[in-house]
Amino acid sequence: MEIFALDLGNKQTKLKSRKAEYVLPSQILNKSDMPQQLGSFGTRKISSYKVPFDENEWAWESDLAALKLDEYLQDTLMHQNRYQNDVFRLLANFALGKLATDFKEANKGIMKVIVVTGLPTDDYNSSKQLADLTEVLKGQHQVEVNGKTYTVRVEKVLIVPQPVGTFYDVLLDKQGYLKNEDLLEEKVGIIDVGGGTVLIDTLINFGLDKHNRKQYATGANDLYESIAAGIDGNASIYQIEKIVREGIKTREFAYRFSKNNVIDISDLVELEINSFTKRLVSNLKSTFKDIQTMDSLIITGGAANLINQRLIADTFETVTFIKDSEFANVRGFYKYALTKEGAEDSEEETGTTETD
Numbered sequence: 001m002e003i004f005a006l007d008l009g010n011k012q013t014k015l016k017s018r019k020a021e022y023v024l025p026s027q028i029l030n031k032s033d034m035p036q037q038l039g040s041f042g043t044r045k046i047s048s049y050k051v052p053f054d055e056n057e058w059a060w061e062s063d064l065a066a067l068k069l070d071e072y073l074q075d076t077l078m079h080q081n082r083y084q085n086d087v088f089r090l091l092a093n094f095a096l097g098k099l100a101t102d103f104k105e106a107n108k109g110i111m112k113v114i115v116v117t118g119l120p121t122d123d124y125n126s127s128k129q130l131a132d133l134t135e136v137l138k139g140q141h142q143v144e145v146n147g148k149t150y151t152v153r154v155e156k157v158l159i160v161p162q163p164v165g166t167f168y169d170v171l172l173d174k175q176g177y178l179k180n181e182d183l184l185e186e187k188v189g190i191i192d193v194g195g196g197t198v199l200i201d202t203l204i205n206f207g208l209d210k211h212n213r214k215q216y217a218t219g220a221n222d223l224y225e226s227i228a229a230g231i232d233g234n235a236s237i238y239q240i241e242k243i244v245r246e247g248i249k250t251r252e253f254a255y256r257f258s259k260n261n262v263i264d265i266s267d268l269v270e271l272e273i274n275s276f277t278k279r280l281v282s283n284l285k286s287t288f289k290d291i292q293t294m295d296s297l298i299i300t301g302g303a304a305n306l307i308n309q310r311l312i313a314d315t316f317e318t319v320t321f322i323k324d325s326e327f328a329n330v331r332g333f334y335k336y337a338l339t340k341e342g343a344e345d346s347e348e349e350t351g352t353t354e355t356d
Helices: 086-100 104-108 127-137 162-171 181-185 220-229 237-247 266-287 309-315 325-349
Strands: 002-008 012-016 021-025 027-030 047-050 058-060 110-119 139-145 148-161 187-193 198-204 214-216 254-258 261-264 296-300 319-321
Touching: 002 086, 002 325, 012 086, 012 325, 021 086, 021 325, 027 086, 047 086, 058 086, 086 110, 086 127, 086 139, 086 148, 104 110, 104 148, 110 127, 110 162, 110 325, 127 148, 148 162, 148 325, 162 181, 162 187, 162 198, 162 296, 162 325, 187 266, 198 266, 214 266, 220 237, 220 266, 237 254, 237 266, 266 309, 296 325, 309 319
Parallel strands: 002 110, 110 148, 187 296, 296 319
Antiparallel strands: 002 012, 012 021, 027 058, 047 058, 047 139, 139 148, 187 198, 198 214, 254 261
């Protein structure tokens, strides 16, 4: 049975299967709000999605923000009842459909899969949130992608606390075998800098600490909004996110209102990144009151590469920044599912089974 790993973040959606990895926006667009296409020139990476429970046809995929239709985008960024929201349900189905496009059996018949995903620790500790997300994911899903119908039956849903994703990614190799045994006995702080939230958690001897943890609703979206507020004009949050992500390596940032109206915002972006990072440092100090007892601090998440890493490293000696941090959680979710399936296979061989 195939494994589909989903990281349905507030700003970005990361997907992984045995065949592919994707990073996509967490916004979708009703196709009725798109301009009429006059030809095939300049075709963007945008696909059409449709599901039986919704009458509309939707546009989704990586170039959605490039359409500059910000006011029409349907956003899943919210902090209450997110998993009951209609737009989130659509996004989750589209994610399953996107992963299914790489498998012929999903187009010819019913593809049976295990889905593994994560929740912020506060949400994970809520039986209602767990039930809501499971209800969205489990069962049979029929998704039409660019005119082709893919059918996925989710036989089992595995949900883990979000920081466990990065922890498993660091702990295990690609096949799900232990590669970093020392972590099992360490006190590890995991800081997940996402679009809508900053999640700070502590793992002690492979268990979640209930005390040294905190969830802040001050993710990278706050950074983008601060930058937008400093620009004279009606600046797009989605365009700012793209500009910051694409310019972070060169440290050059320019906002384009039009081809004749391009402004350099490099100083503004650097100022706001430093402010955002200093607030993160303050939050870390507040959460980890006994920081000297930490063996390791791991910085991860979709926005981890946007912060001023030098400011963090100057403050905390034991910090590690995860390379390719956008995919760390979803890769860890996938590895976690590999370990679960391996354990169940072993139980079946010895005559025991685990009920779901």
